[in-house]
Amino acid sequence: MDVLAVDHPLVKARLTVMRDARTDNATFRAALHELTVMLVYEAMRTAPVRTERLHTPVARTEGYWLANPPLLVPVLRAGLGMADQAHKLIPDAQMGFVGLARDEETLKPTPYMESLPETLAGRPVFVLDPMLATGGSMEYTIRLLTGRGATDVTAICALAAPEGIEHLEKSGLPVRLVTASIDERLNDSGFIVPGLGDAGDRQYGAV
Ligand SMILES: O=P(O)(O)OC[C@H]1O[C@H](OP(=O)(O)OP(=O)(O)O)[C@H](O)[C@@H]1O
Ligand SMILES: O=c1cc[nH]c(=O)[nH]1
Ligand SMILES: [Mg+2]
Numbered sequence: 318m319d320v321l322a323v324d325h326p327l328v329k330a331r332l333t334v335m336r337d338a339r340t341d342n343a344t345f346r347a348a349l350h351e352l353t354v355m356l357v358y359e360a361m362r363t364a365p366v367r368t369e370r371l372h373t374p375v376a377r378t379e380g381y382w383l384a385n386p387p388l389l390v391p392v393l394r395a396g397l398g399m400a401d402q403a404h405k406l407i408p409d410a411q412m413g414f415v416g417l418a419r420d421e422e423t424l425k426p427t428p429y430m431e432s433l434p435e436t437l438a439g440r441p442v443f444v445l446d447p448m449l450a451t452g453g454s455m456e457y458t459i460r461l462l463t464g465r466g467a468t469d470v471t472a473i474c475a476l477a478a479p480e481g482i483e484h485l486e487k488s489g490l491p492v493r494l495v496t497a498s499i500d501e502r503l504n505d506s507g508f509i510v511p512g513l514g515d516a517g518d519r520q521y522g523a524v
Pocket of ligand 1: 518
């Protein structure tokens with residue numbers, strides 16, 4: 318699996334704000350918004366473009382448009398905090414939604430929402446979820462997408478645990494990962510260490 322850990326001082330600085338237990342919900346959301354812009358920017362680096370000649374007020378030149386904008390799929394709740402910023406960067410993108418809650422005992426994802434286009438053949442998909450922990454939620458989401466014909470999926474995550482990366486690698490699913498950090502490990506409760514806690518709760522409050 319292709320894994321890109323974006324190594325940049327601005328990425329590290331936003332992530333530090335998110336990791337800090339003293340950061341309040343609003344500041345956490347703002348840092349995730351800014352981090353998302355940087356991760357999506359990197360994820361789009363290799364996106365195909367279509368060119369067309371145009372006139373500036375001064376001369377003729379080449380213009381560039383995205384040839385095949387990705388479908389954006391935030392995984393609720395926590396991925397909602399990445400959706401608007403990704404959409405601002407790629408205004409032509411369509412958006413789908415998946416809602417999952419991880420069972421605190423079994424660590425398995427429980428689905429509660431799915432709103433996706435019927436067919437995804439030939440369409441790149443960006444899954445937006447700040448956390449790749451065991452990898453169960455991401456695997457579930459990608460299987461929904463491949464079931465509709467997707468063959469080109471990018472997981473965009475603020476943090477990834479080595480266990481989650483290994484899980485996706487073993488799954489054989491067609492996915493690449495763009496992340497701000499590969500952390501040390503999971504703890505006994507399935508939380509990423511050092512991590513940032515529960516990304517949904519840190520944005521919206523505990524449920
Ligand atoms: O890799 P995994 O072990 O599956 O864990 C990762 C999942 O856990 C978090 O969601 P959570 O279930 O806490 O839901 P929430 O976004 O509503 O808080 C996170 O946003 C991922 O979706
Ligand atoms: O550390 C973790 C692991 C799963 N989900 C989170 O929100 N945080
Ligand atoms: Mg949560």
